[in-house]
Amino acid sequence: MRPMPAAWVSGRRVLVIVPAWNEQASIGTTVSEIRACVPEADLLVVDDGSSDHTRQRAAEAGATVCSLPYNLGVGGAMRAGYRFALRNDYDIAVQIDADGQHDPRYVPTLVDRLSEADVVIGARFATADDPYKVRGPRRWAMVLLATVLSRLAHTRLTDVTSGFRVSNRRAISLFARHYPAEYLGDTVESLVIGARAGCVIRQEPVVMRPRMAGRASHSPVKAAVYLLRAVFALFLALVRDWPAQLDDSAGASTAPTPQPSATSEPPRARGVTAPEDRATEQVEP
């Protein structure tokens, strides 16, 4: 039996998506923590073709695991997650990294902000006393990306490469179709797509923790390459043409939804086909 749903859920179905690639050291703890902090939400771990025991660890900790047959990158894993959310008719999708950087205790706060937005980012650097420090070219890249995307989204964004996000149904249906697989595309370009499609993007300050396993690289060469790739990815995201028709197809189209308002079929669902008869299964028994 589940405990009484907390107030922040208010009848909505919430799915937590955790993309994981070779994260056997941290995935178990992350899954247990999410289940403890937000027991109202369903949990889907997208195992991105891991060659270690990520799948088993996640399943042991009690998550539903969706195993991709081979590595697709974070973008591929996330699109699989959003498609799962769309097919199973979830109202809210929460994206949390598997490495333990994101504290699931922020989830209710982030979800609350959905009352005024379609996508809410859990952002570092939003407050002056944020302990998370980044220096050098990596910092310049982050500042550049944040500045450009703030203008595009008409709001102050400080951490656009954050993988800690909450999306409502409108954003889920958008990301289920268009979620870039390229490097940095999964965070930066997906925000550009969201802003272009008319999604309201907001951020909420969060404090991120150091990774549980593995370490971020501090090599200056890698940081410089990161800056170049960031500039390139941002430039491409800005000049690319995204289907303008997306504006009006806010509803869930691939799942037979009970709401009559959410049945509009998008005119263009490039590369993504979801037969309607496969959308009836539910995660919860």
Place this chain on the structure above:
Amino acid sequence: MSGVSILGIVGSLVILLSLFEMLRRHRLREKYALIWGIVALGALTVAAFPSLLAWATTAIGLQVPANLLFFVASLVIMVLTLQHSSELGRLEERTRTLAEDVALLQVELERRPLLEKESGEESA
């Protein structure tokens, strides 16, 4: 500026522009665009400064600059073809995995009602 230079510059600019347009329309992925971009920029440099080519020819010890150009060009094309062959092999491996996965899932789906029926009869 000689006619050859202009031809080279125009050619590489056409490559760069088509690269940009293909990227913009999602017809080309970044990882393939990178190597083509390098080729186009190299061609542009050589076309704009032919003296570079002459200098490189004497530095290596060749007689005719055109020979160096053709050698480098054929090498680049070979590397590109090789990259495509290896990508093709990877894709074949992946479609194979996918086909197997789909077939296995289908078997599982078809067997499920049978199994359920059997267990139902046993309990009856």
